[in-house]
Amino acid sequence: MQFRGNGLPSLWRMMTGAKVVSSCLWLGWAETTLDEWKGFAMPVVAAEQNEKFAAYAHPERLVSTDWLAANLDADSLVVVESNEDILLYETGHIPGAVKIDWHTDLNDALTRDYIDGEAFAALLGSKGITRETTVVIYGDKSNWWAAYALWVFTLFGHEDVRLLDGGRDKWIAEGRELTTETPKPAAVEYPVVERRDEAIRAFLPDVFEHFGKPLIDVRSPEEYSGERTTMPAYPEEGTLRGGHIPSAASVPWARAAAADGTFRNREALEAIYKGEAGLSDGDEVIAYCRIGERSSHTWFVLKHLLGFENVRNYDGSWTEWGNAVRVPIVKGTEPGEVPAARR
Amino acid sequence: MNAQNIPAQLAEIIDDFQAMEEPERLQLLLEFSRSLPDLPEHLAGQPELLEQVVECQSPLFLTLEIGDGPEEPVEIYFSAPPEAPTTRGFAGVLHEGLNGLPAAEILAVPDDVPEQLGLTRAITPLRLRGMSAMLARIKRQITDARAAV
Numbered sequence A: 001m002q003f004r005g006n007g008l009p010s011l012w013r014m015m016t017g018a019k020v021v022s023s024c025l026w027l028g029w030a031e032t033t034l035d036e037w038k039g040f041a042m043p044v045v046a047a048e049q050n051e052k053f054a055a056y057a058h059p060e061r062l063v064s065t066d067w068l069a070a071n072l073d074a075d076s077l078v079v080v081e082s083n084e085d086i087l088l089y090e091t092g093h094i095p096g097a098v099k100i101d102w103h104t105d106l107n108d109a110l111t112r113d114y115i116d117g118e119a120f121a122a123l124l125g126s127k128g129i130t131r132e133t134t135v136v137i138y139g140d141k142s143n144w145w146a147a148y149a150l151w152v153f154t155l156f157g158h159e160d161v162r163l164l165d166g167g168r169d170k171w172i173a174e175g176r177e178l179t180t181e182t183p184k185p186a187a188v189e190y191p192v193v194e195r196r197d198e199a200i201r202a203f204l205p206d207v208f209e210h211f212g213k214p215l216i217d218v219r220s221p222e223e224y225s226g227e228r229t230t231m232p233a234y235p236e237e238g239t240l241r242g243g244h245i246p247s248a249a250s251v252p253w254a255r256a257a258a259a260d261g262t263f264r265n266r267e268a269l270e271a272i273y274k275g276e277a278g279l280s281d282g283d284e285v286i287a288y289c290r291i292g293e294r295s296s297h298t299w300f301v302l303k304h305l306l307g308f309e310n311v312r313n314y315d316g317s318w319t320e321w322g323n324a325v326r327v328p329i330v331k332g333t334e335p336g337e338v339p340a341a342r343r
Numbered sequence B: 001m002n003a004q005n006i007p008a009q010l011a012e013i014i015d016d017f018q019a020m021e022e023p024e025r026l027q028l029l030l031e032f033s034r035s036l037p038d039l040p041e042h043l044a045g046q047p048e049l050l051e052q053v054v055e056c057q058s059p060l061f062l063t064l065e066i067g068d069g070p071e072e073p074v075e076i077y078f079s080a081p082p083e084a085p086t087t088r089g090f091a092g093v094l095h096e097g098l099n100g101l102p103a104a105e106i107l108a109v110p111d112d113v114p115e116q117l118g119l120t121r122a123i124t125p126l127r128l129r130g131m132s133a134m135l136a137r138i139k140r141q142i143t144d145a146r147a148a149v
Helices: A008-017 A023-032 A065-071 A117-126 A140-155 A167-173 A204-210 A221-225 A266-276 A294-305 A317-321 B008-018 B022-035 B085-098 B103-107 B113-117 B125-148
Strands: A077-081 A134-138 A161-164 A215-217 A285-288 A311-314 B061-066 B074-079
Touching: A065 A167, A077 A140, A134 A140, A134 A167, A140 A161, A140 A167, A140 A294, A161 A167, A204 A285, A204 A311, A204 A317, A215 A294, A266 A294, A285 A294, A285 A317, A294 A311, B008 B022, B008 B085, B008 B113, B022 B085, B061 B125, B074 B085, B074 B125, B085 B125, B103 B125, B113 B125
Parallel strands: A077 A134, A134 A161, A215 A285, A285 A311
Antiparallel strands: B061 B074
16 A cells, blocks of 8 residues: 555554454553554544444455544544434434535536645645544445445545445434534644556546456435436436446445444345355455445455455446447346446 | 515525635525424425425425415425534524515526525525525415416
């Protein structure tokens, strides 16, 4: 990974991955010996250990509501709320959480792209996030937009970024503390890091090159078949054709979430993505939806929970593919054939 | 009504938004979301009487009643959950800006009123589309109700 400045994060992963100590003990140890580690870019907020997470490929990418409640005051941890509804944070949020809006903060409206390294550095610095900060992201709708924010953080190689399992709804359902007080973090220095898209982001030509390998369409069955071009009960966003990318399997994103918004356990996820959708270990996968947000959720599941190394999110998704000239689609409920090579 | 056919009570809201900086406009929209009245007793618990505005990101339902008399005053009712404050805010603006006005005045309101609030950049055009859809459905319901008489 080109973003790592030193070897310590790997050391951290090794130690937590080996489950040498429980999370509480580990955190206590980290605090008491913090002075010894100052000057090193080592995350001091150890990963949570529990049975459900341990079954996932990368348990350190998730935290539970219990864990977050116990660690809210930890140094070097910043909680970020990222929602679909731009005003929801203002109605009450986890104490200390800062807000990042997927649309107004992370997108560059003029280039139909994500913000660049300078804008990202300015944004994160203004939220009190350094390159070494442990970031826990949560949001509405089963973390749909939180997963999208996490994916964008990953484009910039932010090392320690995690999701709150169950998101905003679970925190509230458990009657945990909320506040309308907006934190005013002291601005910190976040380095300008060049965004690296290749590993986890696919563009339209990449999808053509990818044909023959698995594609996952995470939209609703009606969008997949072409009956409609938006989610049920969502705004029409101007897609001309309805259908799906040839050969893509249909796995609506929300199937990865349980009723309480938490991720399903590993066994259930394997049954969906390997059993039903036919993925095998080692597969290279591209996921897409309508604008790349729902597929970020699936990207998180495939990459961090099931451990597929090579998963890309095609954020152009159906708004691009469905409208692009001389680009084939398939209508109906069957995946359809891989198209012949295009010249 | 002014030259643009915007009723005074709506024009006042637009002026309030326009007089503010963007972050304050979001706060004002949040206040509108809080002041949206609950459904009256005769509509509460009867979702089949309301029409869903599917263009909104979160579930929003609305219906209206046209009063007797030559002015045909329109009562508009909205229902949206508290976890959808942006959608509730849009509804709150339209409620305060249009409720009780004569049917003809509401029908004459320009369709691009949502864009005049100065929220397009702060909220994004995608989200603002929900508000345009609410206005369109209010107008259509008025037209339908009058045709049915």
